[in-house]
Amino acid sequence: MALARPIPTTVVTGFLGAGKTTLIRHLMANAGGRRIALVINEFGDIGMDREILSACGIQGCGDDDIVELANGCLCCTVADEFLPTMEALIHRAAPPDHIVIETSGLALPKPLVRAFTWPEIRSRVTVDGVVAVVDGPAVAAGLFAADPAAVQALRAADAALDHDNPLEEVFTDQLLCADMVLVNKADLIAAAALPAVLEQVRAGARAGVPVVPTRHGEVDPAVMLGLGMAAQDDLDGRPTHHDGPDDHDHDDFESVAVPIPAVGADHAGPEAVAAALAPVVTAHRALRIKGALDVPGKPMRLLVQGVGPRVQARYDRPWRADEDRAGRLVVIGLKGLDTAGLARDLAAAVTDRAADAVTAAE
Numbered sequence: 039m040a041l042a043r044p045i046p047t048t049v050v051t052g053f054l055g056a057g058k059t060t061l062i063r064h065l066m067a068n069a070g071g072r073r074i075a076l077v078i079n080e081f082g083d084i085g086m087d088r089e090i091l092s093a094c095g096i097q098g099c100g101d102d103d104i105v106e107l108a109n110g111c112l113c114c115t116v117a118d119e120f121l122p123t124m125e126a127l128i129h130r131a132a133p134p135d136h137i138v139i140e141t142s143g144l145a146l147p148k149p150l151v152r153a154f155t156w157p158e159i160r161s162r163v164t165v166d167g168v169v170a171v172v173d174g175p176a177v178a179a180g181l182f183a184a185d186p187a188a189v190q191a192l193r194a195a196d197a198a199l200d201h202d203n204p205l206e207e208v209f210t211d212q213l214l215c216a217d218m219v220l221v222n223k224a225d226l227i228a229a230a231a232l233p234a235v236l237e238q239v240r241a242g243a244r245a246g247v248p249v250v251p252t253r254h255g256e257v258d259p260a261v262m263l264g265l266g267m268a269a270q271d272d273l274d275g276r277p278t279h280h281d282g283p284d285d286h287d288h289d290d291f292e293s294v295a296v297p298i299p300a301v302g303a304d305h306a307g308p309e310a311v312a313a314a315l316a317p318v319v320t321a322h323r324a325l326r327i328k329g330a331l332d333v334p335g336k337p338m339r340l341l342v343q344g345v346g347p348r349v350q351a352r353y354d355r356p357w358r359a360d361e362d363r364a365g366r367l368v369v370i371g372l373k374g375l376d377t378a379g380l381a382r383d384l385a386a387a388v389t390d391r392a393a394d395a396v397t398a399a400e
């Protein structure tokens with residue numbers, strides 16, 4: 039009996055809030071009849087992406103085709119969670135044509151690619167390509183650059199130099215593993231600044247890897263799928279900061295889920311809520327904020343998305359009958375987040391006047 043062709047799998051990597059979920063939504067909406075299964079992994083205990091993708095209403099994007107691995111980081115839980123998930127997909131009566139894995143923004147892609155060499159799955163799936171989504175405006179703002187002050191401090195302390203900026207480290211690893219890089223949010227970069235951003239990203243990627251500017255993850259699936267890289271057979275060509283078996287943890291980052299009371303009546307519309315939350319995010323230096331809020335009298339939940347100081351809010355779907363209308367925001371930041379202060383200030387921002395919340399956060 040002829041062996042089935044290995045199922046091509048695309049690994050989507052990219053820092054917190056770069057636009058991975060947005061890219062995947064676009065991909066699903068333009069899949070052209072291709073049956074795609076999604077495996078989603080998020081940092082922190084509470085996943086929002088499955089919710090966001092399930093609410094997309096795209097035809098052919100069934101609930102069964104989305105598997106969420108919300109417990110920790112995929113690159114650290116390969117044996118416990120990832121392999122059984124992949125085996126279950128492979129052994130379905132109607133296996134998918136393609137698998138897309140959205141890794142958490144803090145995951146390093148290489149350990150995941152390495153997992154494709156495990157005997158349980160190696161003949162049945164292949165890594166078609168690793169696609170890195172880059173937050174273009176964040177690169178332009180120098181978020182991933184080595185922090186000169188920290189480098190100086192480490193030099194003075196005679197310590198190893200490669201841990202000066204945890205953001206840079208994750209970013210570099212993701213770029214070095216990529217077969218294609220999408221510099222997303224190009225709409226937020228001035229046309230004159232774009233060439234320098236692309237050049238900086240190109241310099242961090244492996245030679246010859248295409249670097250493509252995108253807006254809202256709008257890429258033709260024919261460009262992104264079918265790269266045919268078999269990345270699992272080329273591990274040595276993908277350098278990383280963390281090549282030891284136990285060398286990777288997420289001690290540099292932490293996440294907290296904050297309950298948020300119902301939005302106060304003086305917040306007239308999603309923009310007002312976003313504007314009230316943004317100064318709190320900035321004051322606490324949070325990297326990412328995501329969740330849904332309860333606006334009394336509205337049948338829809340208010341989805342909140344923030345990347346750095348840029349916070350957006352929109353009504354995305356009705357609250358389900360079986361669901362508690364409880365507002366909640368997941369916040370991710372560098373280790374040392376003032377979680378109690380964040381909880382207090384975020385809640386105050388939506389229930390009180392925005393000005394009060396800024397004062398509280400300061």
Ligand SMILES: Nc1nc2c(ncn2[C@@H]2O[C@H](COP(=O)(O)OP(=O)(O)OP(=O)(O)O)[C@@H](O)[C@H]2O)c(=O)[nH]1
Nearest residue numbers: 053054055056057058059060143222223253254343
């Ligand atoms: N202006 C602009 N906003 C974008 C673009 N792509 C994504 N966004 C917004 O950026 C925010 C984060 O996008 P996501 O797709 O959730 O990012 P992600 O990489 O999946 O985030 P994590 O899973 O938390 O790491 C959302 O509010 C998006 O609407 C873009 O090209 N331009």
